[in-house]
Amino acid sequence: xxxxxxxxxxxxxxxxxxxxxxxxNEYFPHVDGLTTDLIEAMRYSLFAGGKRLRPILCMAGAxxxxxxxxxxxxxxxxxxxxxxxxxIHDDLPLMDDDDLRRGKPTxxxxxxxxxxxxxxxxxxxxxxxxxxxxxxxxxxxPDRLLEAIRMISGAAGHDGMVGGQVVDMQWxxxxxxLETVKFLHTRKTGALITASVVSGAILVGAPESQVRAVLSYxxxxxxxxxxxxxxxxxxxxxxxxxxxxxxxxxKGKTTYPSVLGLDxxxxxxxxxxxxxxxxxxxxxxxxxxxxxxxxxxIERKK
Amino acid sequence: xxxxxxxxxxxxxxxxxxxxxxxxNEYFPHVDGLTTDLIEAMRYSLFAGGKRLRPILCMAGAxxxxxxxxxxxxxxxxxxxxxxxxxIHDDLPLMDDDDLRRGKPTxxxxxxxxxxxxxxxxxxxxxxxxxxxxxxxxxxxPDRLLEAIRMISGAAGHDGMVGGQVVDMQWxxxxxxLETVKFLHTRKTGALITASVVSGAILVGAPESQVRAVLSYxxxxxxxxxxxxxxxxxxxxxxxxxxxxxxxxxKGKTTYPSVLGLDxxxxxxxxxxxxxxxxxxxxxxxxxxxxxxxxxxIERKK
Numbered sequence: 001x002x003x004x005x006x007x008x009x010x011x012x013x014x015x016x017x018x019x020x021x022x023x024x025n026e027y028f029p030h031v032d033g034l035t036t037d038l039i040e041a042m043r044y045s046l047f048a049g050g051k052r053l054r055p056i057l058c059m060a061g062a063x064x065x066x067x068x069x070x071x072x073x074x075x076x077x078x079x080x081x082x083x084x085x086x087x088i089h090d091d092l093p094l095m096d097d098d099d100l101r102r103g104k105p106t107x108x109x110x111x112x113x114x115x116x117x118x119x120x121x122x123x124x125x126x127x128x129x130x131x132x133x134x135x136x137x138x139x140x141x142p143d144r145l146l147e148a149i150r151m152i153s154g155a156a157g158h159d160g161m162v163g164g165q166v167v168d169m170q171w172x173x174x175x176x177x178l179e180t181v182k183f184l185h186t187r188k189t190g191a192l193i194t195a196s197v198v199s200g201a202i203l204v205g206a207p208e209s210q211v212r213a214v215l216s217y218x219x220x221x222x223x224x225x226x227x228x229x230x231x232x233x234x235x236x237x238x239x240x241x242x243x244x245x246x247x248x249x250x251k252g253k254t255t256y257p258s259v260l261g262l263d264x265x266x267x268x269x270x271x272x273x274x275x276x277x278x279x280x281x282x283x284x285x286x287x288x289x290x291x292x293x294x295x296x297x298i299e300r301k302k
Numbered sequence: 303x304x305x306x307x308x309x310x311x312x313x314x315x316x317x318x319x320x321x322x323x324x325x326x327n328e329y330f331p332h333v334d335g336l337t338t339d340l341i342e343a344m345r346y347s348l349f350a351g352g353k354r355l356r357p358i359l360c361m362a363g364a365x366x367x368x369x370x371x372x373x374x375x376x377x378x379x380x381x382x383x384x385x386x387x388x389x390i391h392d393d394l395p396l397m398d399d400d401d402l403r404r405g406k407p408t409x410x411x412x413x414x415x416x417x418x419x420x421x422x423x424x425x426x427x428x429x430x431x432x433x434x435x436x437x438x439x440x441x442x443x444p445d446r447l448l449e450a451i452r453m454i455s456g457a458a459g460h461d462g463m464v465g466g467q468v469v470d471m472q473w474x475x476x477x478x479x480l481e482t483v484k485f486l487h488t489r490k491t492g493a494l495i496t497a498s499v500v501s502g503a504i505l506v507g508a509p510e511s512q513v514r515a516v517l518s519y520x521x522x523x524x525x526x527x528x529x530x531x532x533x534x535x536x537x538x539x540x541x542x543x544x545x546x547x548x549x550x551x552x553k554g555k556t557t558y559p560s561v562l563g564l565d566x567x568x569x570x571x572x573x574x575x576x577x578x579x580x581x582x583x584x585x586x587x588x589x590x591x592x593x594x595x596x597x598x599x600i601e602r603k604k
Contacts, residue, residue, distance in 0.1 A: 034465075034468075034469045034472075034482065034485055034486075035460060035461070035465040035468050035469065037468065037472070038460055038464070038465060038468040039460065042460065085423075089419060089420075089423060092396075092419070093396075094394075094395075094396065094415035094416050094419060095416050095419065113396035114396050114397050114471055115468065117391060117394070117396060117397065117419070118391075118464050118467055118468055120423075121387075121391060121422075121426065121464050122459055122460035122464040122465070124423065124426055124427065125426065125455055125458045125459035125460070125464060126455070126459045126460060128430045128451060128455040129452060129455035129456050129459055132448050132449075132451050132452035132455065133452070135445070135448045135452075136452070142444035142445050142447075142448055143437070143444050145444075145448060146434050146437045146444055146447060146448065147434075149430060149434050149451070150431060150434035150435070150437075150438070153427050153428070153430040153431035153434065154431050156427045157424055157427035157428045157431055158337060158340055158341065158344065158424035158427070158428060159337070162340070162420050162423050162424040162427060163336075163337040163340060163424075165420055166336075166337055166339065166340045166417065166420055167336045167337065169416055170336075170339070180336065183336055184336075
């Protein structure tokens with residue numbers, strides 16, 4: 001049980017991250033065979049030092065409604081697979097053409113464009129295979145699992161992350177209004193973050209009113225996360241982030257700071273976190289990880 | 303009920319194809335908004351004249367074990383989404399760099415590389431969303447649906463279609479042995495075709511012995527299909543196929559004819575179809591569509 005007074009977020013994130021890393025390593029063993037390069041490429045990006053925020057949110061979402069984090073581990077890891085695939089495809093020369101990610105050469109720089117494309121496809125596909133494994137092991141009720149898969153695929157697809165990517169690209173170098181940047185942010189990053197925390201609650205059987213509260217929290221931190229990404233790109237340190245600061249401005253990306261300015265963006269971000277924390281009132285101590293994660297999201301340095 | 307004596311495959315394929323086309327059109331309405339281009343790109347390849355073989359196999363698989371084809375329509379359509387995504391990504395300049403597909407400009411030729419990439423990602427993701435909709439409408443038992451999703455994602459992923467693509471690419475211009483080309487073919491094309499027919503049987507609740515029989519049929523026609531693709535590339539007519547014949551040889555692709563010669567490839571293909579038809583013995587008249595589809599697969603001209 002989490003104790004509010006002495007809850008240590010840093011230790012919590014570290015422990016959860018290790019749990020995710022171990023599980024991912026087990027799901028993706030090294031293999032010798034005809035597809036070795038593919039598996040290595042998938043592993044390369046999967047173990048490139050991600051924060052595992054989405055899996056952690058999924059487990060914390062389960063714990064907030066009184067469930068056990070470990071039970072949702074396969075779906076939690078699947079969320080990291082989806083996140084990782086999106087980064088690999090996003091970095092490709094035909095998209096953002098980035099050479100560095102988390103301080104390391106991007107996937108296509110190491111394995112070539114074709115393998116990088118296929119590693120992304122493989123990770124996205126495997127995510128759904130991994131989700132269904134929760135059922136095979138009897139950890140999760142099948143109807144709840146299907147509901148989670150539906151929510152996650154919706155958040156990742158054309159009306160979620162993929163749709164957000166398209167808008168992000170098509171508005172490069174153009175002056176967007178607030179409505180457009182909000183549309184973009186809630187989809188490009190927000191949707192999958194929201195789905196992460198909500199799927200955790202759904203999977204362990206939370207009643208609808210609790211799912212709604214977690215959803216409201218998730219919507220706010222999802223948007224806050226992307227705004228903080230935008231702000232980091234303006235104010236952050238390239239070395240700490242492992243990627244070049246100022247890239248958004250250089251590429252003419254549609255961001256909150258570019259539309260509303262830095263001060264107004266920070267104000268909105270703080271208000272979102274305050275509101276998100278309010279959404280968790282009914283959960284008491286069990287929601288302490290999610291509360292502190294909300295603050296962490298806008299205070300992080302990378 | 304299908305009557306063996308007067309079963310008309312051509313009429314059956316036409317009716318089934320129309321059913322799939324209508325359902326796909328309903329799932330993907332035209333939209334006006336920020337993501338219009340993405341949706342149009344997804345629709346472009348989805349309605350580019352595909353044979354709908356995978357959805358038809360899924361419905362025929364359901365009917366063979368005594369189920370109703372319509373009940374599996376969402377999963378059947380999802381299989382076409384997965385197939386379509388794989389074609390879009392495969393045609394990209396960083397992969398096969400093809401300009402024509404089914405006689406029309408490939409997706410990236412019309413929408414550009416980035417949108418084509420994302421249209422593929424969107425189709426793959428939406429496939430899983432579409433599958434879960436079977437549960438939402440109460441058509442399919444949740445445990446059966448999860449089993450089908452697991453089988454389909456496995457067939458599409460790194461140990462299936464995506465893995466096959468990697469081997470296909472890496473062996474270009476090299477002399478492969480029979481084991482390698484079989485590994486390649488069963489994954490690149492065979493796995494999803496097998497999963498199509500087997501998922502149909504699983505979804506309508508077939509007992510395990512029947513699923514095994516359909517699986518055995520599916521494994522054989524999956525391999526036979528790719529061998530016939532190889533043979534068509536040697537003997538087929540470019541205009542009828544809507545793509546250039548002889549492309550495999552020009553690219554130095556690993557094919558059955560290149561490893562075993564044309565005559566031996568045809569012999570193997572015919573034997574596979576004979577065996578596949580044998581696998582359906584126990585199902586009587588209801589399996590007539592699958593029997594005739596097995597023959598059609600190696601007799602088709604495109």
